[in-house]
Amino acid sequence: MASLKDIKKRIKSVKNTQKITKAMKMVSAAKLRKAQEAVETTRPYVSRIHETVSALATRLEKQGEAPHPLLEPGLKGGPIHVIVLTSDRGLCGGFNAQTVKRTIKFLNDEQGQHEKITISTIGRKGRDALKNRPEFTEHHEGYLEKVAFFKGEELGKEFARRYTEEGLDGVFVIYNHFKSGITLKQLLPIECPEDTDDLVEHEYVPTKREILDTLIPKHFAIQMFQTLQETIAAEHLARMMAMDSATTNANDMVQKLQLKYNRARQAAITTELMEIISGAEALK
DSSP: OOOHHHHHHHHHHHHHHHHHHHHHHHHHHHHHHHHHHHHHHHHHHHHHHHHHHHHHHHHHHHTTOOOOTTTSOOOTTOOEEEEEEOOSSOOSTTHHHHHHHHHHHHHHHHTTTSSOEEEEEESHHHHHHHTTSTTEEEEEOSSSSSOOHHHHHHHHHHHHHHHHHTTOSEEEEEEEETTTEEEEEEEESOOOOSOOTTOOOOOOSSOHHHHHHHHHHHHHHHHHHHHHHHHHHHHHHHHHHHHHHHHHHHHHHHHHHHHHHHHHHHHHHHHHHHHHHHHHHHHO
């Protein structure tokens, strides 16, 4: 049985841990508010640019013009590339483990249906979990430290180039959506809604083709930027919830240890009293 000194030392240790988890929860809550504001600010722009690209692509298609290369579906059964987004740090519950698990499931489901499947990671936790898989090709470092549009644009240019030059059938991303959880999204080819019968014709200056060629790279870049933002916000939410749970568990543990300490102390007092009484009876 643990001594009173050992129990007291453990209570102190758990209380110190509780202070740390409570502080981490507060930090994550503050970061979450900023990340959530950034996500909600970006979403209307993403939605609007997607609508504009879809409308322009549909008009050009009706005129019999060839679509933009990033709108054209690749060769059926051709190679595909998967981008996996996790966090750089742990202590965020199942945030990273669930993303890795979803990635492995996707790879197993798609195996044999494509000529080749390759994956790249953003976030050190995903890299550490997937670097030994045969599909792993590269890791993109430093994209989650401070999310900026130019980082999304940089990634967008790279994968747009690979899609056209390497003849990929598709580019997918697996990440934690801020509200929807683990999400598998097709980035390329860019999908346009089919229901566009109510389009109103406009006069475009410059031409539709020139506008579309300008907007599509920006559309893809903002999609990558939004995905990074969603991942950051989801990470802060997951860490805040994990630290809240850890703080509650620490509080429960302190109460149990305190009860154990009181019982041990009471038992020690009772034993001392019994010894005193026994000694007094022996002297009679």
